[in-house]
Amino acid sequence: MRGVIMHGPGDVRVEEREKPTITVPTDAVIKIAATCVCGSDLWPYRGIDTSDKPMPMGHEYVGVVETVGSAVTTVKPGDFVVGSFMASDNTCEICAAGYQSRCVHVVPMGGIGTQAEYARIPLADGTLVATSRQPTAAEIPGLLAASDVLGTGWFAAVAAEAGPGKTVVVVGDGAVGLLGVLAARRLGAERVIAMSRHADRQELARKFGATDIVDERGDAGARRIRELTDGLGAHSTIEAVGTQESMMQAIRSTRAGGHVGFVGVSHGVELPGHKLFFSAVHLHGGPAPVRRFLPELIELVMSGAITPGDVFDMTLPLNRAAEGYAAMDERRATKVLLTV
Amino acid sequence: MRGVIMHGPGDVRVEEREKPTITVPTDAVIKIAATCVCGSDLWPYRGIDTSDKPMPMGHEYVGVVETVGSAVTTVKPGDFVVGSFMASDNTCEICAAGYQSRCVHVVPMGGIGTQAEYARIPLADGTLVATSRQPTAAEIPGLLAASDVLGTGWFAAVAAEAGPGKTVVVVGDGAVGLLGVLAARRLGAERVIAMSRHADRQELARKFGATDIVDERGDAGARRIRELTDGLGAHSTIEAVGTQESMMQAIRSTRAGGHVGFVGVSHGVELPGHKLFFSAVHLHGGPAPVRRFLPELIELVMSGAITPGDVFDMTLPLNRAAEGYAAMDERRATKVLLTV
Numbered sequence: 001m002r003g004v005i006m007h008g009p010g011d012v013r014v015e016e017r018e019k020p021t022i023t024v025p026t027d028a029v030i031k032i033a034a035t036c037v038c039g040s041d042l043w044p045y046r047g048i049d050t051s052d053k054p055m056p057m058g059h060e061y062v063g064v065v066e067t068v069g070s071a072v073t074t075v076k077p078g079d080f081v082v083g084s085f086m087a088s089d090n091t092c093e094i095c096a097a098g099y100q101s102r103c104v105h106v107v108p109m110g111g112i113g114t115q116a117e118y119a120r121i122p123l124a125d126g127t128l129v130a131t132s133r134q135p136t137a138a139e140i141p142g143l144l145a146a147s148d149v150l151g152t153g154w155f156a157a158v159a160a161e162a163g164p165g166k167t168v169v170v171v172g173d174g175a176v177g178l179l180g181v182l183a184a185r186r187l188g189a190e191r192v193i194a195m196s197r198h199a200d201r202q203e204l205a206r207k208f209g210a211t212d213i214v215d216e217r218g219d220a221g222a223r224r225i226r227e228l229t230d231g232l233g234a235h236s237t238i239e240a241v242g243t244q245e246s247m248m249q250a251i252r253s254t255r256a257g258g259h260v261g262f263v264g265v266s267h268g269v270e271l272p273g274h275k276l277f278f279s280a281v282h283l284h285g286g287p288a289p290v291r292r293f294l295p296e297l298i299e300l301v302m303s304g305a306i307t308p309g310d311v312f313d314m315t316l317p318l319n320r321a322a323e324g325y326a327a328m329d330e331r332r333a334t335k336v337l338l339t340v
Numbered sequence: 341m342r343g344v345i346m347h348g349p350g351d352v353r354v355e356e357r358e359k360p361t362i363t364v365p366t367d368a369v370i371k372i373a374a375t376c377v378c379g380s381d382l383w384p385y386r387g388i389d390t391s392d393k394p395m396p397m398g399h400e401y402v403g404v405v406e407t408v409g410s411a412v413t414t415v416k417p418g419d420f421v422v423g424s425f426m427a428s429d430n431t432c433e434i435c436a437a438g439y440q441s442r443c444v445h446v447v448p449m450g451g452i453g454t455q456a457e458y459a460r461i462p463l464a465d466g467t468l469v470a471t472s473r474q475p476t477a478a479e480i481p482g483l484l485a486a487s488d489v490l491g492t493g494w495f496a497a498v499a500a501e502a503g504p505g506k507t508v509v510v511v512g513d514g515a516v517g518l519l520g521v522l523a524a525r526r527l528g529a530e531r532v533i534a535m536s537r538h539a540d541r542q543e544l545a546r547k548f549g550a551t552d553i554v555d556e557r558g559d560a561g562a563r564r565i566r567e568l569t570d571g572l573g574a575h576s577t578i579e580a581v582g583t584q585e586s587m588m589q590a591i592r593s594t595r596a597g598g599h600v601g602f603v604g605v606s607h608g609v610e611l612p613g614h615k616l617f618f619s620a621v622h623l624h625g626g627p628a629p630v631r632r633f634l635p636e637l638i639e640l641v642m643s644g645a646i647t648p649g650d651v652f653d654m655t656l657p658l659n660r661a662a663e664g665y666a667a668m669d670e671r672r673a674t675k676v677l678l679t680v
Contacts, residue, residue: 093570093572094572094595094596094597097597098597099596099597099620101596101620102596102597102618102620104571104572230433231444232433232434232444242613242617244613247613255434256434256439256441256442256626257434257437257438257439257442257629262617265614265617266612266613266614266616266617267613267614268613269612269613269614269616270610270611270612270613271610271611271613271616272606272609272610273582273584273587273606273607273608273609273610273611274605274606274607274609276606276609276611276623276625276626277582277602277605277606277625277626277627278442278626278627279626280439280441280442280625280626280627281624282622282623282624283616283622283623283624284621284622284623285616285617285620286596286616286617286618286619286620287617287618287620289597
């Protein structure tokens with residue numbers, strides 16, 4: 001089968017890979033219908049995360065079950081399924097508490113590589129959720145978004161305790177940040193302030209429900225948020241970048257007693273304890289337990305209540321994955337969908 | 341009047357200070373009945389926090405109202421009162437949300453100095469809570485504890501979401517940590533693991549309800565906690581020290597999705613974002629909004645339900661405050677009460 005392999009920074013190739021098979025009875029193998037390039041895939045692409053051997057890429061996926069292991073009971077061949085970027089048993093104590101991304105048996109799908117024609121899904125019963133019917137072509141991008149960026153934005157909004165009466169700030173205007181805007185509004189937030197300086201992303205943020213746009217960043221951005229919130233700061237802030245500047249911007253935009261939900265994978269961040277202490281915010285984040293939210297998100301997509309697939313502003317066939325990486329790296333695209 | 345002044349590291353003197361008066365209509369002046377030396381007073385005593393001018397010391401206090409400003413309505417001369425180490429209006433939006441220690445009009449009592457015969461209490465209506473009757477001599481230490489160390493330990497337990505069915509770890513065996521043990525048990529925690537290597541403090545931890553004692557610390561301590569919790573870590577961890585080691589010990593002792601309540605004033609802490617991200621814990625802390633809990637804590641003390649005054653293991657008259665600082669610095673005392 002064909003699959004994306006990264007050979008080094010900026011070097012993405014579509015090559016022949018061995019087609020996966022069932023290795024243990026809890027596996028499933030799915031035929032990928034659509035996959036995509038993640039903002040986190042850009043870290044190795046830009047040489048910030050490094051690997052000394054070629055890496056299969058991709059961890060977002062939707063598709064059709066081809067075969068299942070003998071222990072799999074909740075999905076069957078022919079089912080259209082959505083899974084998270086972290087495979088999980090969904091039964092351990094950590095999963096039961098809603099933290100499937102830190103399951104005691106967790107398997108990161110990034111190590112398997114879903115930018116490919118097929119993928120083995122470990123712990124299929126715990127990981128995959130079947131849709132109630134075959135989706136239309138128009139529904140597939142939304143379901144694919146649920147697999148990571150929507151689920152991550154949703155978790156960030158939940159971690160930030162976005163809800164009725166709340167003012168929510170969103171730091172980061174990538175796909176996760178934009179879907180954090182959508183999530184915050186769906187969760188009932190009264191006001192959602194998107195921090196963005198790109199006209200096209202501002203437009204999508206407004207479409208997803210942003211009530212205000214702030215184009216300052218860093219200290220100036222945090223000051224502007226204070227001005228917009230009677231000097232107090234937001235109740236809730238979503239951080240969807242993962243840098244020192246964005247984390248501090250998020251913390252400083254939040255009022256004492258407020259909540260910061262951070263989902264940008266931290267790179268080089270060192271949080272000054274003294275500032276965090278006196279900020280008196282709640283801080284919660286990490287790899288999103290997307291599985292917790294999948295049934296609800298699939299229903300919202302299939303009913304047409306939300307259109308998170310709007311974040312995909314470029315679609316390419318899998319063979320042209322390298323063009324998709326380049327477009328995202330150069331910010332010509334927010335999020336690239338790969339058809340398989 | 342007499343009051344404690346710190347002239348530099350290790351140099352604590354009791355000197356004549358001007359007796360405070362009402363300066364604005366929202367002030368009260370109280371005659372201090374008892375005050376104490378705080379763990380945080382040791383930072384300047386040890387030269388870690390520095391000041392280039394003599395500092396009045398103390399921010400914990402109980403006493404009797406002597407005079408009130410014309411705008412004060414909730415306390416009157418003769419009332420026995422307990423206040424927090426942060427004066428607050430208790431009406432602003434931040435106070436209303438329960439974060440009185442970050443009130444928009446907050447006044448740190450440490451700048452006023454309550455290790456003295458009298459103290460001016462700003463924002464008296466918002467800051468002071470009168471007891472329903474004059475306390476007995478035996479009740480005064482418990483009420484004094486409520487003013488800071490009990491309220492801070494209580495906030496840490498609430499921030500860590502200690503409660504029924506939970507396993508709670510307490511990092512730090514000073515007065516705040518020990519009262520964090522008490523708070524966690526009162527809040528219903530099933531198991532409370534105190535991390536302590538001092539026999540006398542271990543004993544007090546057990547008296548306050550600790551079910552387990554762990555005397556390892558740092559990496560070894562966190563490993564021991566994992567062993568005691570099926571490899572998962574605690575649901576809730578109270579951090580009551582404020583160093584890099586203690587913060588990391590707390591985070592690493594907590595399971596994914598668990599809660600860390602940190603109340604040790606951060607000194608030199610830099611939290612590695614990547615570790616925090618993958619820990620997937622909730623982190624919340626800061627200067628405790630003691631005022632939120634005061635009515636409840638006063639009732640618990642006055643009814644005899646809790647005896648937080650047990651943390652005071654040395655009592656001295658105000659004139660001998662310097663001996664109290666030395667005893668705490670040398671760990672000969674956990675917490676020193678000063679009678680006035």
